[in-house]
Amino acid sequence: xxxxxxxxxxxxxxxxxxxxxxxxxxxxxxxxxxxxxxxxxxxxxxxxxxxxxxxxxxxxxxxxxxxxxxxxxxxxxxxxxxxxxxxxxxxxxxxxxxxxxxxxxxxxxxxxxxxxxxxxxxxxxxxxxxxxxxxxxxxxxxxxxxxxxxxxxxxxxxxxxxxxxxxxxxxxxxxxxxxxxxxxxxxxxxxxxxxxxxxxxxxxxxxxxxxxxxxxxxxxxx
Amino acid sequence: xxxxxxxxxxxxxxxxxxxxxxxxxxxxxxxxxxxxxxxxxxxxxxxxxxxxxxxxxxxxxxxxxxxxxxxxxxxxxxxxxxxxxxxxxxxxxxxxxxxxxxxxxxxxxxxxxxxxxxxxxxxxxxxxxxxxxxxxxxxxxxxxxxxxxxxxxxxxxxxxxxxxxxxxxxxxxxxxxxxxxxxxxxxxxxxxxxxxxxxxxxxxxxxxxxxxxxxxxxxxxxxxxxxx
Numbered sequence: 499x500x501x502x503x504x505x506x507x508x509x510x511x512x513x514x515x516x517x518x519x520x521x522x523x524x525x526x527x528x529x530x531x532x533x534x535x536x537x538x539x540x541x542x543x544x545x546x547x548x549x550x551x552x553x554x555x556x557x558x559x560x561x562x563x564x565x566x567x568x569x570x571x572x573x574x575x576x577x578x579x580x581x582x583x584x585x586x587x588x589x590x591x592x593x594x595x596x597x598x599x600x601x602x603x604x605x606x607x608x609x610x611x612x613x614x615x616x617x618x619x620x621x622x623x624x625x626x627x628x629x630x631x632x633x634x635x636x637x638x639x640x641x642x643x644x645x646x647x648x649x650x651x652x653x654x655x656x657x658x659x660x661x662x663x664x665x666x667x668x669x670x671x672x673x674x675x676x677x678x679x680x681x682x683x684x685x686x687x688x689x690x691x692x693x694x695x696x697x698x699x700x701x702x703x704x705x706x707x708x709x710x711x712x713x714x715x716x717x718x719x720x
Numbered sequence: 721x722x723x724x725x726x727x728x729x730x731x732x733x734x735x736x737x738x739x740x741x742x743x744x745x746x747x748x749x750x751x752x753x754x755x756x757x758x759x760x761x762x763x764x765x766x767x768x769x770x771x772x773x774x775x776x777x778x779x780x781x782x783x784x785x786x787x788x789x790x791x792x793x794x795x796x797x798x799x800x801x802x803x804x805x806x807x808x809x810x811x812x813x814x815x816x817x818x819x820x821x822x823x824x825x826x827x828x829x830x831x832x833x834x835x836x837x838x839x840x841x842x843x844x845x846x847x848x849x850x851x852x853x854x855x856x857x858x859x860x861x862x863x864x865x866x867x868x869x870x871x872x873x874x875x876x877x878x879x880x881x882x883x884x885x886x887x888x889x890x891x892x893x894x895x896x897x898x899x900x901x902x903x904x905x906x907x908x909x910x911x912x913x914x915x916x917x918x919x920x921x922x923x924x925x926x927x928x929x930x931x932x933x934x935x936x937x938x939x940x941x942x943x944x945x946x947x948x
Binding site: 567579598627630631 | 803804805873899901903905907909913915
C-alpha cells in the first residue's frame with residue numbers, strides 16, 4: 499500500500515513541479531495585465547493616460563506570452579520523440595560546428611570541436627536542438643579571446659560523453675563550484691531536459707568568473 | 721486578395737477578421753472542417769489560415785482534401801501543438817507555413833504577407849533580385865556575374881530571403897525555417913549570419929539588398945521596391 503502510494507506520488511511529482519513553475523512564471527505578468535486593464539477602464543483619465551495604460555498592458559501581455567512559450571518549450575524538451583533510428587553523432591556535431599562557427603568567430607572565441615564516430619540513442623532533431631542550445635550557451639557566456647572546447651568520446655561500452663569547457667588561452671582550470679541542478683539559462687534548461695528525455699544527462703558547473711565545464715552523457719546505439 | 725480563415729474559436733476568428741480586414745483583405749470565416757473543405761474547393765482564395773483542431777473534420781484532413789485540387793494555394797496552419805513532429809506533419813501534409821499558438825498578430829500578419837506573394841517553389845530553380853542570382857539546383861550564388869562562396873547555412877538563409885523578397889521576415893520565421901529550431905531563446909545567430917551575408921552579398925555592390933527592419937527582422941528588397 500505504501501509502495502503504491504509512493505510510486506503514485508513520484509509519478510505526479512514532475513507534473514506538480516511543472517504546474518508550480520508555470521504558475522510562478524505567469525502570475526506576475528498576468529496580475530500586471532489584469533490590473534492595468536482595470537485601471538484603463540476608469541473614466542477619470544485623459545486619452546494620453548488611457549493610451550499609456552494600454553501600452554503597458556500590451557507589454558505585460560507580451561511578457562505573459564513569452565513565459566507561456568518558455569514553459570511549453572521546456573515541457574516539449576522533456577518528450578523523447580521518435581527514437582527508432584540511431585543518430586550519427588559525428589555528422590550532427592560536425593554540422594553544428596559549421597553552423598555555429600560564424601557566431602564564435604564574430605565574438606572572437608575559438609571553437610574547438612572533436613567527436614569520434616559513434617551512433618547514439620535519441621531523436622535526431624531533438625538532439626540537434628539540445629546540442630545547439632548547449633553550444634550557443636557556451637559561446638554566449640564566453641568572452642572574447644576565450645576557447646570553447648568540446649570533445650565527444652566513448653567512456654564505456656554503453657555510453658559516450660560530450661565534455662565541454664570554456665577557458666582563457668593562458669590557463670585551463672576546473673571550475674571549483676558544485677554541479678548546477680537546474681540552470682537559470684533557458685537554452686541550457688531545454689538542453690538538459692532534451693538529453694534526459696533521450697536517456698542521458700547533462701552535468702554542468704559554472705564558477706563566479708563565468709568559467710563553465712561539464713559533460714553530456716548519451717547512450718551508445720552501436 | 722481574399723483569405724479564408726478556418727477557426728472554430730469565435731473570438732479568435734473575429735479578431736483575425738478585424739486585423740486582416742484592416743489590412744484590406746477580404747475575409748471569410750469557416751467555423752469547422754466540413755465548411756472549410758467546401759468553401760476552399762468552391763471559392764477562389766489567395767490564402768487559407770487553417771486551425772488544426774477543428775470540429776467535424778480536423779485541419780490535417782482538410783489539407784489532404786484540398787491539396788490535390790489546389791496544389792498552389794498557400795496555407796498557413798495555426799496550431800496549439802508545438803512539438804517538432806506536429807510541425808513536420810503539418811508541413812508534410814501540404815501546409816506552407818505553421819504558426820504556433822499563442823501568437824502575436826504582428827507575427828501572423830508578417831507570415832500572411834510573406835506567403836501571399838511567394839513565388840511557387842517548385843517552378844523556380846533560379847531566384848533573382850537586381851543582379852543577385854541564386855541557383856537552387858547548382859547551389860551557386862552570383863552577384864553582378866561574380867561567383868560568391870557561401871556555407872550551407874548562408875545559402876539556406878539567402879534562399880529564404882530571396883523566396884520572400886520584398887517582404888518583412890521576422891527573426892522567429894528565420895530561426896524556424898532556416899535553423900529548424902522550435903523556440904527562439906534570444907540567440908544572436910540570425911544577426912551574425914545576416915552580417916556575414918551582407919559582407920559577401922552587399923559589400924562593394926550597389927544597391928544594398930539586405931535591409932534591417934527595426935523591431936521586426938529583415939527584408940531583401942530591390943531598388944525599385946524601395947522607390948515604390
